[in-house]
Amino acid sequence: MAIDILTKDFIETAERLVFAVVMPTLEQGKVLCFLRYVTEDHLWKKLSTEQANNFLKQHYPQYLYYSPVLDAQLHAVPLEYIAIHHQPKQRLQQLLQSKHNDLIEDDAVQLCDLLQANAVNMAQLGITGSLLIGAQHAESDIDLVCHQRQVFHYCRQVIKSLIDQGRLQDLSQADWQEAYSRRDCALSFAEYVWHEQRKYNKAMINGRKFDLSFVGDVSSSNTQIYQKCGAITLQCKVKDDSRAFDYPAEFAVDAEEISTIVSFTATYTGQAQCNETIEVSGILEQNQHGLKRVVVGSSREAHGEYIKVIHA
Known part of the structure; x- marks a missing residue:
């Protein structure tokens, strides 16, 4: 039976692990997500990123996952392992x-x-x-x-x-x-x-x-595979901000050879508006068709990566 799982939904496994969904598209029959809650003395306990990774390494390494689409380490739960879908x-x-x-x-x-x-x-x-x-x-x-x-x-x-x-x-x-x-x-x-x-x-x-x-629907998500090329800092003008509040947030820009700035970090969602000049620090990526983009939030914390308006 088809199951409609969206970003920001929670999925719970039989082990009473609750994961927050981070992408609405499946990879290898698995939901891309991140562990957020476990039970402790019959109460829910919220975990930080580091705590979640350590907890899974120690107890449930089967849920640790490398995503070739996102080129990132996160968590993933096979559809058949979902006990409760919290909507x-x-x-x-x-x-x-x-x-x-x-x-x-x-x-x-x-x-x-x-x-x-x-x-x-x-x-x-x-x-x-x-x-x-x-x-x-x-x-x-x-x-x-x-x-x-x-x-x-x-x-x-x-x-x-x-x-x-x-x-x-x-x-x-x-x-x-x-x-x-x-x-x-x-x-x-x-x-x-x-x-x-x-x-x-x-x-x-x-x-x-x-x-x-x-939260957009499944059809609006991008499943292109990108490879990381290295760190980059640039200044450019925003041409289109219509997907600025999407996940991931996306800004079309006028930079040479770079079509979009993409952010997986909530801090930079809705960060810039059309015709504003921004400074961006992130990771340059390229897909199989040669299209380039800059990703802010290549890791969950995205240390040193940012989008900021320098001329409104």
């Missing part, structure tokens, strides 16, 4: 109809009520992260996903409007500082905040941070 849309609808919500769920429902009151099509929204599997705690963020491009961009406009009206709040200096320290990115704090504040894909509700991500 953001279904979980959000369940949450909206639930009568027994905790504080985090209450905030998520209140946020959705605000969006719905401003004509956002809730059928295209879902919820991922800890709320998707009921692993939330008092400090948890709300991670919304949107499965339709026009709805996603309209939702960003609504978030901006609600901030302007004071019904949602922009992140405080301390909130931005916390987000920045978690990202461990190559930008300065001031650069990071300047880029983030104009995206309108995150804000606060009742003192709780929420994020909004766009």
Whole structure:
């Protein structure tokens, strides 16, 4: 039976390992993903990247995987090993109809009520992260996903409007500082905040941070095989930003011999707009047809790799 697995979905194995899906296309019958939660004393425990890799090396090395398409080490789960497919849309609808919500769920429902009151099509929204599997705690963020491009961009406009009206709040200096320290990115704090504040894909509700991500469908994903050619830093102008919020984010540029900048790192999603000049540091890649691109986020942390606007 065909199974529709999308980026930001969670898949759970019989061993109660929960992986976040990172690509909607299968490789060798496996879902490309990254281990995010394991159980400890019957409770969900979130793992960092390093913890997840070490845990699998020690206990379940069969889920470690090298992707020839992405030319990257990540995790992969064969379709037949999936015990539960956690789907953001279904979980959000369940949450909206639930009568027994905790504080985090209450905030998520209140946020959705605000969006719905401003004509956002809730059928295209879902919820991922800890709320998707009921692993939330008092400090948890709300991670919304949107499965339709026009709805996603309209939702960003609504978030901006609600901030302007004071019904949602922009992140405080301390909130931005916390987000920045978690990202461990190559930008300065001031650069990071300047880029983030104009995206309108995150804000606060009742003192709780929420994020909004766009998730395209399987047909919009790129399955070309690229090989790494080495590190590169360049400056170029953005010609097309229509896929800037996709995963991976993609910016068509006017650089010589290089057609696109691609980012697998959430920090640089939506980072630049059409006609802006950017500086990019990443890995030059080339596919079998000779097409070249620069990838930012060639590893999960992408140390020293960045996209920043130098002339808006």
